[in-house]
Amino acid sequence: MLDEILxxxxxxxxxxxxxxxxxxxxxxxxxxxxxxxxxGLVGASFGAIGMLMISDSINRLITDANVLPASVALVxxxxxxxxxxxxxxxxxx
Amino acid sequence: xxxxxxxxxxxxxxxxxQAFTLLVERHQGAIRNYMRRxxxxxxxxxxxxxxxxxxxxxxxxxxxxxxxxLSTWLHSIAYRKFLDYQRKHRRQITMANIPDAGQDNRQAxxxxxxxxxxxxxxxxxxxxxxxxxxxxxMSHSEIANVxxxxxxxxxxxxxRAKLKLHKWLQDNDHSIxxxxxxxxxxxEGRHA
Numbered sequence: 001m002l003d004e005i006l007x008x009x010x011x012x013x014x015x016x017x018x019x020x021x022x023x024x025x026x027x028x029x030x031x032x033x034x035x036x037x038x039x040g041l042v043g044a045s046f047g048a049i050g051m052l053m054i055s056d057s058i059n060r061l062i063t064d065a066n067v068l069p070a071s072v073a074l075v076x077x078x079x080x081x082x083x084x085x086x087x088x089x090x091x092x093x
Numbered sequence: 094x095x096x097x098x099x100x101x102x103x104x105x106x107x108x109x110x111q112a113f114t115l116l117v118e119r120h121q122g123a124i125r126n127y128m129r130r131x132x133x134x135x136x137x138x139x140x141x142x143x144x145x146x147x148x149x150x151x152x153x154x155x156x157x158x159x160x161x162x163l164s165t166w167l168h169s170i171a172y173r174k175f176l177d178y179q180r181k182h183r184r185q186i187t188m189a190n191i192p193d194a195g196q197d198n199r200q201a202x203x204x205x206x207x208x209x210x211x212x213x214x215x216x217x218x219x220x221x222x223x224x225x226x227x228x229x230x231m232s233h234s235e236i237a238n239v240x241x242x243x244x245x246x247x248x249x250x251x252x253r254a255k256l257k258l259h260k261w262l263q264d265n266d267h268s269i270x271x272x273x274x275x276x277x278x279x280x281e282g283r284h285a
Contacts, residue, residue: 006227011122
């Protein structure tokens with residue numbers, strides 16, 4: 001008897017529920033994108049300020065004929081950043 | 094029909110909303126029923142938690158390896174959501190109104206109300222395993238997977254809960270057995 005009582009008596013299924021879930025997914029993705037953009041911009045701002053602060057040193061580095069190591073380091077940095085954020089871009093996009 | 098695995102792969106790889114919609118349509122009944130049984134009297138909160146379950150599933154679809162069935166994995170997420178909810182709303186989860194022994198309720202109650210009354214008699218963790226066993230039709234090992242407990246512990250919990258419910262039925266409504274055969278509607282669908 002317990003089997004009969006405790007089995008599910010009906011299946012609550014409707015489109016509103018599905019729509020609600022998808023809306024929440026989209027909202028959560030928008031928030032994620034917003035957070036990524038804002039933190040990215042904040043990071044870029046601090047990066048730009050930092051670059052300004054050390055621009056003299058960089059100028060000296062380049063004029064001291066260290067262009068090649070500086071270029072390699074810069075490309076390496078870009079590749080590293082691209083690799084780090086690849087998943088995030090794929091997830092958001 | 095596209096398999097759960099194929100749809101889940103599309104969701105995990107590209108966040109495919111259409112594939113995810115199909116998965117939600119396919120499994121909403123089982124998860125909503127499960128939550129409604131766990132939360133006994135609060136269908137709105139149950140549906141809200143069911144939505145959160147699917148939201149988490151979307152975020153973590155990549156972590157489902159297909160070793161267990163997707164429904165088992167979804168039930169385990171739902172169970173953890175319920176435990177979180179229970180921790181936050183400990184005082185608000187109330188027992189269902191259990192019919193008094195002397196009350197002539199046999200005519201009025203239908204199967205679902207009776208099931209919720211019985212669920213209200215059980216502790217939340219017993220409720221979870223009993224619903225998985227009798228509602229979702231899972232095997233003991235699947236239930237152990239969902240609630241993340243040893244198989245023996247799950248079997249013991251189910252046994253104790255069954256004894257408790259049988260005893261309550263005998264003490265309070267022992268003649269219901271003859272009525273339920275004719276009165277309770279047939280199951281519309283089972284989500285294993």
